[in-house]
Amino acid sequence: MPLRFFNTYSRALEEFHPLDPTGREVKMYTCGPTVYSHAHIGNFRAYLFEDLLQRHLELREFKVHRVMNITDVDDKTILGSRSAGVPLAEFTAPFKQAFFEDLDTLRIERADSFPEATDPRQIAAMIEMIKTLMARDLVYQADDKSVYYRINKFPEYGHLAHFDLSELRSTGRVKSDEYDKEHVGDFALWKAWDEADGPVKWESPWGPGRPGWHIECSAMATQLLGEQLDIHCGGVDNIFPHHEAEIAQTEGCTGKKFVRYWMHCAHLMVDGQKMSKSLGNFYTLRDVLAKGYSGREVRYALMRVHYRAPLNFTWEGMEESREALRRIDDWLARLRAKAEEDNVQRPTPKAFASGASNIQRPTEEGSGFEDALDDDLNISGALGVLFETIRETNRALDLGMLDPNAASSWLQWWQRIDRVLAISGEETAALSAEISAIAEARVQARLAKDWRKSDELRDELAAKGWEARDTKDGQKITRRDGV
RNA sequence: GGCGGGGUAGCCAAGUGGUAAGGUCGGGGUCUGCAAAACCUCUAUUCGCGGGUUCGAUUCCCGCCCCCGCCUCCA
Known part of the structure; x- marks a missing residue:
């Protein structure tokens, strides 16, 4: 079964083939957190989707090179550091640390690198890109000293989001700097320093200031992965303007197709609304753990719904996840117990009904799980295969028709699919x-x-x-x- | 207004042009001292609504309704 993903750019399912000539190396870039507070579980839904994607690619024997950026300078981090009365780096450090702890709690595989926006090498790379774009007249310095992208010079702008630029409306959500810009849609690559930034600033050919959010990702991605990526992920709210801006900046510099497959996950909802910091309707991972749930329970709860469908977070859903994991745990415990029995061949007590012999060893069921994931990460279909397998093997165990060798085979099958799921419990909890x-x-x-x-x-x-x-x-x- | 996502049993959720996986909850049963687990069984004549195409549509087409998101802070 071919591996295929829904590409936001084409709005269609496409077979996945990496650019790499050997067809095995995959370059993947994922937008990371802004470290001005703890990430909430909505953020982690996106990171879990990316983890599922990476793990499945790895199960399919791709070598994944992944980069996730850490945004440690922006309006909110600056505001936070000033309110706290500490330097920016000191303000963001604990949130960076907490982020990595949370990744571990959720069993999210580490990316190869987590570049930080304030890293001098990255700042230098961003400035270089802006210089290139300036030389090509794609960006300009406005009266406010900030540097903006001239979106009218980049015809592709708006294609990812399928937006007509003339239709863009200002929602008034951000500080209006329209008087300085040529087009309301022009976005900042370099933000000129002002009083509110305090000591936070870097020197540049355009005067002191700091990089815009979008240029971070363009610079880091090309620095660490090259000019062309196979996969770029994020939440749907990043499609516009963030990813659109990344395309304009990167392709403006390289003249090459930046990203081959754009993949975006839908939002985590609370009470029918998007979970977000600004609405205040969010839970951090720590909040959920404080209610007595484990990392793997949260992992399961956030991963069990297809990534492109909105997922409503509820405590009932957490309970359902806990019970589902309990079912898996009990099944594994039974299989382990059976597998440990001596392997003496015993006469099969009674003949299995027709068709039942295939339960003795993982065969069709085994591929069914992975086939489902091949189909745009159809996790619900994959879990359906798992639970059907659990019921059938439990039935065979009840009937005494699953021998230790077969139990071992099923455990091996589980170990393979758990490389993707990563939801195994402790095999043996020590008794006090x-x-x-x-x-x-x-x-x-x-x-x-x-x-x-x-x-x-x-x-x-x-x-x-x-x-x-x-x-x-x-x-x-x-x-x-x-x- | 433009661009998207979603509407399937109490809840969560797959899926196919041929008559609805799975999880969870609840009822009944086997087993058990009682439970638990496991297994069996029941719970959508029906897939937002109305048309159309078809021998046949939840699945294709047209129209409509509802929910959510994006339209320059957002995963």
């Missing part, structure tokens, strides 16, 4: 002395058929986050919730 003691006491109570005491101890374990189950092989103790 306290829990072991209660569990042992319960075993004794059961031997004495003291059901009342047995039930009390079960409740006690539950209160401490452990579940006791009585199986034909004896009592099983399992860690529950937030693992």
Whole structure:
């Protein structure tokens, strides 16, 4: 099955083939966070979509080179550092650190590099690009000393968003600097220093100032990945103007097609509205963890809906995710137990009904999961395959028709698909002395058929986050919730 | 107004021109001291609404309604 993705540029599903002649190297750029506060889970939905994309490409044996930028200078970081009365770098440092911690919590693979906007090398690269664009008359310095892109000189501008420039309206959301610009749509590449910037400034051929947001990504992407990218991702709100501006800047410099596949994910919603800092309707990852949920539970909850569909965040959805993971955990525990049994060949108790033999080994089901992801990352379809597999193998286990070798095969299948999902729980949670003691006491109570005491101890374990189950092989103790 | 995304069971959500995956919740059952887990079973004659094409449409075409986003801070 061919790998195909929905390209925002063409608004169509396209087969994916990287530019690399060997067809294996993939250059991927993903817009990262602005570190003026903690990222919220809406931001992480985008990063999780990108993680799913990277992991699936890797499962399909592509070598992914990925860059994610860190925006550590802009209006909000400057404002924050001034309010806090500390230098800019000191203000942003803890948010950078928190961002990486959150990535780990969510099991998001690290990009190859996370360039920072204030890195002198990156600033130099941005200035070089602006100089090139200036020489080509694509940008100009306005009366306010800032440098703007002359969008009328770049006919492609607006193609990604399918916007007609003459239709652009000013929404009044940002400081109006229209008097300085030739066209209301012209965007800043270099922002001239002003009082509000305090000590934050860099020297440039156009005077002191700081880079605009868009030029950051153009410079970093070309610096670290080259002039042409295979994939560029972000949230749909980045399509215009950010990615449009990146195209204008980069192609204005190189004259080459900048990005071959544009991929954008839909928003995370809260109460039917986009989750955003400005609306105040957001949760940080830390907020959700504080409610007792684990990183993998959040990961699952944010990843289980197709990336191009809006996803409404609810606590009910978190509970559904927790239960779904519990089902997976219990299934894996059963498979592991079966796989550890001795591998002596036993006579099959009764013949499987016709067609049931294919449950003995992962075959069609195995490819079904990956085929679904090949189809524009159809995660719901892939999870459907997983849960059908779980039901069928559980049934076979119930009937005593899954031997240890088959259980091992299914565990191997799981390990492969979990390279993409990354939602495995702890294989064995260590039992504390306290829990072991209660569990042992319960075993004794059961031997004495003291059901009342047995039930009390079960409740006690539950209160401490452990579940006791009585199986034909004896009592099983399992860690529950937030693992 | 322009450009997009979405409307499928209580909730979440796949999907196909031939009659609706999966998860979760709830009901019934097997098992169990009781539970839990697992399995079986029930829960959309129906896929926003109205037309059209077709032997047949949720799936294609036309029109309409509703929700959300972007239109220069935004993942």
